[in-house]
Amino acid sequence: xxxxxxxxxxxxxxxxxxxxxxKELFLKDGYDATSxxxxxxxxxxxxxxxxxxxxxxxxxxxALHQEGFILLGTQFAVLQHVHEPxxxxxxxxxxxxxxALNNPDFYELMFIMKEPIEFVKAHCHGEEWEEGEQAFGAxxxxxxxxxEVGYFTKFDTTAFALNIWSLMHGLCALKLQGHLDHMxxxxxxxxxxxxxxxxxxxxxxQMLEGLK
Amino acid sequence: xxxxxxxxxxxxxxxxxxxxxxKELFLKDGYDATSxxxxxxxxxxxxxxxxxxxxxxxxxxxALHQEGFILLGTQFAVLQHVHEPxxxxxxxxxxxxxxALNNPDFYELMFIMKEPIEFVKAHCHGEEWEEGEQAFGAxxxxxxxxxEVGYFTKFDTTAFALNIWSLMHGLCALKLQGHLDHMxxxxxxxxxxxxxxxxxxxxxxQMLEGLK
DNA sequence: AAATATAATTAACACTGTTAATATTCCTAA
DNA sequence: TTAGGAATATTAACAGTGTTAATTATATTT
Numbered sequence: 001x002x003x004x005x006x007x008x009x010x011x012x013x014x015x016x017x018x019x020x021x022x023k024e025l026f027l028k029d030g031y032d033a034t035s036x037x038x039x040x041x042x043x044x045x046x047x048x049x050x051x052x053x054x055x056x057x058x059x060x061x062x063a064l065h066q067e068g069f070i071l072l073g074t075q076f077a078v079l080q081h082v083h084e085p086x087x088x089x090x091x092x093x094x095x096x097x098x099x100a101l102n103n104p105d106f107y108e109l110m111f112i113m114k115e116p117i118e119f120v121k122a123h124c125h126g127e128e129w130e131e132g133e134q135a136f137g138a139x140x141x142x143x144x145x146x147x148e149v150g151y152f153t154k155f156d157t158t159a160f161a162l163n164i165w166s167l168m169h170g171l172c173a174l175k176l177q178g179h180l181d182h183m184x185x186x187x188x189x190x191x192x193x194x195x196x197x198x199x200x201x202x203x204x205x206q207m208l209e210g211l212k
Numbered sequence: 213x214x215x216x217x218x219x220x221x222x223x224x225x226x227x228x229x230x231x232x233x234x235k236e237l238f239l240k241d242g243y244d245a246t247s248x249x250x251x252x253x254x255x256x257x258x259x260x261x262x263x264x265x266x267x268x269x270x271x272x273x274x275a276l277h278q279e280g281f282i283l284l285g286t287q288f289a290v291l292q293h294v295h296e297p298x299x300x301x302x303x304x305x306x307x308x309x310x311x312a313l314n315n316p317d318f319y320e321l322m323f324i325m326k327e328p329i330e331f332v333k334a335h336c337h338g339e340e341w342e343e344g345e346q347a348f349g350a351x352x353x354x355x356x357x358x359x360e361v362g363y364f365t366k367f368d369t370t371a372f373a374l375n376i377w378s379l380m381h382g383l384c385a386l387k388l389q390g391h392l393d394h395m396x397x398x399x400x401x402x403x404x405x406x407x408x409x410x411x412x413x414x415x416x417x418q419m420l421e422g423l424k
Numbered sequence: 425a426a427a428t429a430t431a432a433t434t435a436a437c438a439c440t441g442t443t444a445a446t447a448t449t450c451c452t453a454a
Numbered sequence: 455t456t457a458g459g460a461a462t463a464t465t466a467a468c469a470g471t472g473t474t475a476a477t478t479a480t481a482t483t484t
Binding site: 113120154157158159160162174180186199204206 | 366380385395411
Binding site: 036048057 | 439441
């Protein structure tokens, strides 16, 4: 039955081609401008064909959402080689920030938009979406390691990890949505100099260092 | 020329009626579901009439965005009566959190969505949008007052204020987009109990208290 | 009352996601 | 080899969206 396998492979191929086309459009023009019809045009198929391979637009975007988490996951994975826990924590912050700045569309899809997480809730009830949880798991672990070497000893691990994630996310989100730049350009007397993301992050690190 | 004035007033009235209809739909069904046609139907006018009073949809949403900032501003204004700076800072955090939870659609429009801030950039070049900046100004002032009574003395005021805003925004945004609840429901062993927003905020306050 | 300015409307454009019905292709069994 | 049936792809259509141009109705001024 080699023919059936080839059929299956062909089908899997087309599914991937749809995703690649979607990804290209998405990274170029963003979520809204990535329409089913444009994806179809890119792969030279009829728009409705796409619905034979993906449930709907949210399904396609969820697939990209997953790709994003895998990408962030691989960047986090490298940091497991940094043995000193606090150094690793700082490095994770830097990587998170870089990821957001270098992949703004992915970041938006992964952490800002509602659609993908609602798709998870609606269709992936149960075990799915390990990728996202893994990243948070890595943070929890690192905070615990930090506690072992004397940091944050008075704090609840989960609450502290949420603090860190909230701050990093808030900083990235405010930057990406243009709020930071807007403040810097209107409140010039207070926002002297530039790179306030870096300055804010440094200030946060300084804060954490005081908690040893 | 009393007639001309009445005409002007009538025109201003319709502008307000459009905004009220938009607000009602927006608070009920959110941004996307608030269409020009639905607004028009509500005020019993033709859809295109709306374009005689507002430039486009973003213009209407910017008006609501402003209303949101005025609402938050009034809630902040009350806190000026809290004299002890650190107490005031904590109260501001609580008010910010409550505002986000009680007015999720407003919060999204004000701090999460791109459209309104891009509308500001495109059309309100210059002096406009004091409301938003005022809220941040209040935070800067309070941080400075905290420094005067011995808090955060080693930190740059602007960077520290950005830290606080980032954390509060990140926490609210993660909550509103469903990320917090998702984590709590999948990582049950780590997220025992509930109200992790409150727990995270408490942890943050605990952190700030250590900086005296 | 006629001319003009203002206000509101209809019709249309160019899109969007999505579904039902139809056509085409391909593999299997007689 | 050919007929039947399943899988795949397409066309047509629905119900929307924001927005603009052209047209009509209303009110004001000359």
